[in-house]
Amino acid sequence: MSTLQELLEYQKADGELRKIEQELAASDARKKSLQARNFIKNAESRIAAQDKRALELKALRDELIARVDETAKAIAEYADIDEIVEGGGDVSFYKKNAQQLSERLRAVKAELARLTAEVESLTAEYKKMMEQGKQMNRQYKEYAEKYKEVQASRAKEVAAINARLEEIGKNIPSEILEKYKQKRREKIFPVLVPLSGDMCVCGMDLPLAQRGRLAGGNVIECENCHRFIYKA
Ligand SMILES: [Zn+2]
Structure with missing residues (x-):
């Protein structure tokens, strides 16, 4: 067989392998384990962002409490205002x-209340996420296990196709x-396509000079979709 024919045989067997791969990827077990894994991965960065915000809020809160104290002390100094007035002060x-x-104190207290509300909502969000995280961890464990079973159920077929691919591959220049x-790793499939009129399957026009190189079972690479084109 010519290299082209071997390649086409190879691709045929590879197509069966690809079909199994797609079926595995579309399985419920795969989807649910992936979903859980993505959630867990995102949760890590969300928790880091929340931790950072929580630290900022704590610093702000400490600062506001210090301002409330300071203002309250300043107000307390006016407790003896009568004495000041008696002493000839300007009332x-x-x-x-x-x-x-007092106005400043009210404003600072209002700000503190807003801050407290934000802390509470942040805490609630955090708690909810931790709950979801636990649930997603369970989901991941369960479906990763199921996916292994699904993979195992096709392992024999996959091994048989791989053995065949290796066999055919021996006849193809490395x-x-x-x-x-x-x-194939770049998700191009089929890798080899027949010339269709003067074009590649992707619609790319092939100049005569290039088409001429297809004679005798040669293949050329499409500049557009990078498939191998052969003349059927
Ligand atoms: Zn193309």
Whole structure:
């Protein structure tokens, strides 16, 4: 058999392998274990972001509490305002100051309340995510196990096809086979396609000079989709 014929045989067997791979990938066990794994992976970065925010909030809260204390102390100093007034102080000036301080205290307290609400919602979110995380961990374990069973149920078929691929592969020059395998890894399939009119299956036009090189079972690579083109 010519190399082209061997390659086509190889591709035929490879197509059966690919079909099994697709069926495995589409299995419920695979989908559910992947879903759980992705959740767990995302959760890690979300938890890191939440931890960072929690630290920021704690620092803000400490700062606000210090400001409340400070303002409350300043207000307390006005407790002896009567003495100040008796001592000849300007009442309106002190009153204004005391009023400003109470306003500031109110504002800081409101800010603190907002912050507390954010901390609470962050805590609730965190708790919910931990619960989901536990559930997803269970799902992952369960379906990863099931997926192994699904894979095992096809293992014999896969081994038989692989043995056949190896057998056919012996008749194909290794550099050509390596190129084929590389394309397959790049999710190109079928790797070999027949010339269709003057075009590749992807619609790329092939100039006459290139088509001329197809004679005698030669293959050329499509510049557009990178498939191997042969003349049927
Ligand atoms: Zn093409």
